[in-house]
Amino acid sequence: MGAGSSVTPRDDMHLVIVGGGYGGSYFAVQMIKSGLCKVTLIDGRDAMFHSIGALRTVVDEDYFKYLCIPYDQMVGDSFTQGEVSNLDTASKTLTLKDGKTVNYTHLVIASGSRSGFPSKVAVDASTEEVKRLYDEYRKEVVAAKRVLMIGGGAVGVELAGEIKTEFPDKEVTIVSSSEFLVTTRTKSAFQKNIKESLRKKNVTVILGDRVSNLDDLTLNKHVEGQVVKTTGGKELTADLVVPCTGITVNNQFFKQALAGALTEHGALEVNEYFQVKGHEKIYAMGDVTNVNEEKMAYTAKIHADLIKSNLLAEAGGKTKKAYQGARVAMVVPVGRTGGAGQFMGMQLGDFAVKMFKAEDLFAKSIWSDLGMKLPQ
Numbered sequence: 001m002g003a004g005s006s007v008t009p010r011d012d013m014h015l016v017i018v019g020g021g022y023g024g025s026y027f028a029v030q031m032i033k034s035g036l037c038k039v040t041l042i043d044g045r046d047a048m049f050h051s052i053g054a055l056r057t058v059v060d061e062d063y064f065k066y067l068c069i070p071y072d073q074m075v076g077d078s079f080t081q082g083e084v085s086n087l088d089t090a091s092k093t094l095t096l097k098d099g100k101t102v103n104y105t106h107l108v109i110a111s112g113s114r115s116g117f118p119s120k121v122a123v124d125a126s127t128e129e130v131k132r133l134y135d136e137y138r139k140e141v142v143a144a145k146r147v148l149m150i151g152g153g154a155v156g157v158e159l160a161g162e163i164k165t166e167f168p169d170k171e172v173t174i175v176s177s178s179e180f181l182v183t184t185r186t187k188s189a190f191q192k193n194i195k196e197s198l199r200k201k202n203v204t205v206i207l208g209d210r211v212s213n214l215d216d217l218t219l220n221k222h223v224e225g226q227v228v229k230t231t232g233g234k235e236l237t238a239d240l241v242v243p244c245t246g247i248t249v250n251n252q253f254f255k256q257a258l259a260g261a262l263t264e265h266g267a268l269e270v271n272e273y274f275q276v277k278g279h280e281k282i283y284a285m286g287d288v289t290n291v292n293e294e295k296m297a298y299t300a301k302i303h304a305d306l307i308k309s310n311l312l313a314e315a316g317g318k319t320k321k322a323y324q325g326a327r328v329a330m331v332v333p334v335g336r337t338g339g340a341g342q343f344m345g346m347q348l349g350d351f352a353v354k355m356f357k358a359e360d361l362f363a364k365s366i367w368s369d370l371g372m373k374l375p376q
């Protein structure tokens with residue numbers, strides 16, 4: 001039992017968490033600390049991928065040491081490595097790709113989302129593989145004089161900023177079909193600030209125009225002089241074209257079993273306690289849910305805190321709390337020197353963004369939240 005805890009351990013409870021991203025890892029650490037029950041964290045990787053730092057690693061080899069947070073050091077024997085391939089809700093069994101099975105009494109689905117490299121990596125990519133991927137990709141970036149991002153969400157903007165900060169002589173362009181950068185959930189002052197931040201770095205931004213010859217392009221590889229065409233009639237030349245076009249829910253293993261709770265986008269419908277529709281003992285958190293808010297590590301952690309306190313409340317016969325939603329906190333670095341942010345109704349400029357996030361991309365706080373010592 002956790003030190004100083006008044007929780008009565010439940011020997012009949014086995015809490016299994018699928019997905020050790022920002023939500024699942026933090027939740028596992030907290031639940032182990034609580035001493036309530038046996039906890040198993042399952043992930044296909046050997047280490048949590050700190051995706052917030054992924055784009056810095058594209059230009060800075062040194063950042064790699066913060067990128068992969070080893071599960072064995074984080075949760076010890078409570079970790080099982082393997083990609084979950086099936087869920088059977090009748091027998092309460094998960095099957096892993098290697099055939100191994102894990103039974104649960106309570107299940108938390110925190111399998112998150114995927115997006116193209118270099119913002120995320122495969123569910124089964126080892127730390128060694130992740131290092132190799134970024135080392136190789138850095139060479140593609142170094143070789144390209146002209147880099148073009150397809151998509152002006154947070155990933156397109158941040159990657160443009162990282163490349164321009166490290167390599168000011170490269171031509172960097174963002175093409176976005178949306179008229180908004182990052183997300184429509186931000187105020188016009190944020191839009192103005194982020195555009196100004198990109199302008200100061202000499203990033204070319206084309207909004208409200210769509211790449212029309214995607215199928216003809218070689219993506220994520222240095223190919224001298226590719227012509228990127230847009231529906232607005234532009235022809236742009238780039239030596240590296242990077243897709244930065246949004247996220248897809250990781251739902252393969254529960255698609256069938258939880259078909260009745262899937263939204264049209266494949267996310268899981270949850271109630272105000274994060275219980276999956278129609279399943280009292282199955283919870284979901286983070287990017288995999290249909291909660292109508294920005295998909296963020298920050299909100300995944302708030303979901304985790306709520307599920308934890310409700311499991312403890314339930315065990316102690318106390319009243320559960322309903323989710324009240326999270327306020328938008330959007331801080332987008334444009335390289336390590338600044339960017340734009342919107343936080344608790346305030347607009348943040350270069351200095352605040354640099355101090356709050358841009359310098360270390362939350363490496364210190366993420367490692368520390370997981371009870372880990374930051375590598376030197």
Ligand SMILES: Cc1cc2nc3c(=O)[nH]c(=O)nc-3n(C[C@H](O)[C@H](O)[C@H](O)COP(=O)(O)OP(=O)(O)OC[C@H]3O[C@@H](n4cnc5c(N)ncnc54)[C@H](O)[C@@H]3O)c2cc1C
Pocket residue numbers: 018019020021022023024042043044045048049051052053054055082083084085110111112113114115119120122123124154155158250253285286287288295296297298299300331
């Ligand atoms: C470049 C970038 C910058 C970002 N910056 C910020 C930021 O500054 N602040 C912020 O709050 N958010 C930020 N985000 C968003 C944030 O990363 C996501 O919202 C967050 O990762 C969601 O956390 P999660 O726990 O739901 O899932 P994830 O972090 O996606 O983790 C899911 C985990 O599940 C595992 N998994 C999936 N399927 C299976 C399976 N079948 N079997 C076993 N394991 C499985 C995966 O391996 C992974 O470890 C950023 C994202 C990117 C890409």
